[in-house]
Amino acid sequence: MKMNLKTASFLGAAILTSCTLSAQSQSPAELNDLQIAHVAYIADNIDIQYAHLALALSENPTVREFAQTMVRDHNGVNAQALALLKKLDAQPQNNFLSESLQADAKGIINNLASLRGAEFDRAYAENELAYHQAVNGLIENTFIPNIDNAEVKALFIAGLEIFKAHEAAAKLMVSNVR
Amino acid sequence: MIANIWSAKVCRAVLGAWMLTLLVACTLTLPVTSSAFAESTNHLIEIKGFVYDPVTLNVNAGDSITWVNNDFVSHTATAVLASSQNEVSEVSNLQYWTTEEILPGGKETMLVEQSMILEYFCKYHPSMKASIARN
Incomplete structure (x- = not known):
């Protein structure tokens, strides 16, 4: 029963993340390019944090392989983003959405860190699917249409391809660990 | 006499x-x-936007295949192992193979062998799939 409560609480946090992304008093659609870049950088780093937790706690080969891919790919995307910002001589700008994502992630990490074994694997897999679905929706429907700079837009379009592949892999992982 | x-x-x-x-x-x-x-041929497969291009390649045993990664994350080309009991018998005599990690901007080459498994995917991104067809 205790395990179920923990899982339910964790899922609540994941759903809260999705809601936070779509229903803020301040609108994600009004962010400028540098704020959007900041959100993307934070979102990448959050997923890297989840992955490091999985590599520390999980012994499931499917989960570990996925987590290693998240570390490798999100670091790759961040390196591209930083290189572009350097080229544009621009600094990413902190904003309400970045802070909200970080606050949600803190709660999710606390929940995940309290789980072990198959329970952790299921929770990690479900969070990865929910997180990628939420962030991909935000990138595709809100960020890409609103980005002004052509090079930043191109990077987000390329990034979305990667994150959609992650979403598909997360879906497979969820069915594997159930 | x-x-x-x-x-x-x-x-x-x-x-x-x-x-x-x-x-x-x-x-x-x-x-x-x-x-x-x-003549043995070296075939080129470009990986771009999480797609192998061409997605199906006709080859002969003795040819080689080079995968060039033009994405900014790593990929692999890895033989698909049987996922069901029925498929096991069909591929049990076929040879498993995989490239090393193909780094962004990097490439990996492999020799085509007669008994190799024909379907392959990226083990980091399993939604990426392609195949080899032997002539």
Whole structure:
């Protein structure tokens, strides 16, 4: 029963993340390019944090392989983003959405860190699917249409391809660990 | 006369042995000779936008395939192992293979072998799938 409560609480946090992304008093659609870049950088780093937790706690080969891919790919995307910002001589700008994502992630990490074994694997897999679905929706429907700079837009379009592949892999992982 | 008959027998035997040797030699060397003259091709597959291009490639045993990664994350080309009991019997005699990690901007080359598994995917991004077709 205790395990179920923990899982339910964790899922609540994941759903809260999705809601936070779509229903803020301040609108994600009004962010400028540098704020959007900041959100993307934070979102990448959050997923890297989840992955490091999985590599520390999980012994499931499917989960570990996925987590290693998240570390490798999100670091790759961040390196591209930083290189572009350097080229544009621009600094990413902190904003309400970045802070909200970080606050949600803190709660999710606390929940995940309290789980072990198959329970952790299921929770990690479900969070990865929910997180990628939420962030991909935000990138595709809100960020890409609103980005002004052509090079930043191109990077987000390329990034979305990667994150959609992650979403598909997360879906497979969820069915594997159930 | 005896010497001549003996000589003729020896000649026939020597000739027969020589022809047999020639036949065996031809049998043994012909395939090697023909394959040595056959052109082996190096095929190029570009990975871009999480897609292998071409997604199906026609090859001959002895050809090589080079995957070039033009994405900014790493990929692999890895043989698909059987996922069900029925498929196991079909692919049990086929050879598993995988490239090393293909780094962004990097490439990996592999030799095509007769018994290799034909379906492959990226083990980091399992939604990326492609296949090899042997001529």
